[in-house]
Amino acid sequence: MNHLNRVIMTLCLLTATLTAAAQDEPEYRMEFGAGAGMAAYEGDFNGNILKGMQPMGGIVTKYKMNPRMAWAGELSYVQLKGNTNSANTWYPLPDSLSGKFASHVVSIEGKYEYNFWPFGTGREYRGARPLTPFIAMGLGFAVAGGDGSAVALQMPVGLGVKYKLRPRLNLTAQWLMHFTGTDKLDGHHDPYGIKSSGIFKNTDCFSTLQLQITYEFWERCKTCHNDRD
Numbered sequence: 005m006n007h008l009n010r011v012i013m014t015l016c017l018l019t020a021t022l023t024a025a026a027q028d029e030p031e032y033r034m035e036f037g038a039g040a041g042m043a044a045y046e047g048d049f050n051g052n053i054l055k056g057m058q059p060m061g062g063i064v065t066k067y068k069m070n071p072r073m074a075w076a077g078e079l080s081y082v083q084l085k086g087n088t089n090s091a092n093t094w095y096p097l098p099d100s101l102s103g104k105f106a107s108h109v110v111s112i113e114g115k116y117e118y119n120f121w122p123f124g125t126g127r128e129y130r131g132a133r134p135l136t137p138f139i140a141m142g143l144g145f146a147v148a149g150g151d152g153s154a155v156a157l158q159m160p161v162g163l164g165v166k167y168k169l170r171p172r173l174n175l176t177a178q179w180l181m182h183f184t185g186t187d188k189l190d191g192h193h194d195p196y197g198i199k200s201s202g203i204f205k206n207t208d209c210f211s212t213l214q215l216q217i218t219y220e221f222w223e224r225c226k227t228c229h230n231d232r233d
Contacts, residue, residue: 029127032220035066035174039080041214046181049086049105049190053211058083062111064216071122071129076140080111084152084210086190105190107152109210111182113144113160125171134168146184152208156186172220179213 043060046053062080069075087104117140124132139162146158164178189208 031128031224033222035218037218039214039216043082043212045084047208072119074117076115082109105151107150110147115140115142151191152189154186154188158184176216
């Protein structure tokens, strides 16, 4: 009986040791990286969100509040193109409008990201997973040039998936719809004679589909009470 008790005690101590060791990997507050992908214009000159996609790229930084939530800031350069042949067939453009346009947009935005599962290796936070879907929403500015010229508020909304390539290296795939407060991304304001207002009424939008790679830094202090989430 004494031998059995020793075996049980040894197993309990081993389990406790492994569990404690599993939580010793450091956590990091920040991420920084870059992304690239495709962008599509959605407005009077395009009725198909997947048509006419153009290259885009940018940089991103994130502050991780905890394994489920993060604040992200992005600076992106987006190319947009469209033509009257791609216009919405339910609402034909006026005969006076014809041809095509090419614009570029500098997108500056801040977003809140919510992970459906705690994100991590599992060795720094109990229950964390190396793969998680997430949703995102934010605010920012869109500065357009080229055939379209405007500076407007924008609201990015979307979803994505995060995957931990290495303990400090993350891969993110995300799709965002950028609702803007302007109808001038294509260089034409109110071609149907419908007054634009706010971010959602008769304004131009664009979507982005991209891959991002970010690196974690700024280790979180495990013994500081003010750093605990």
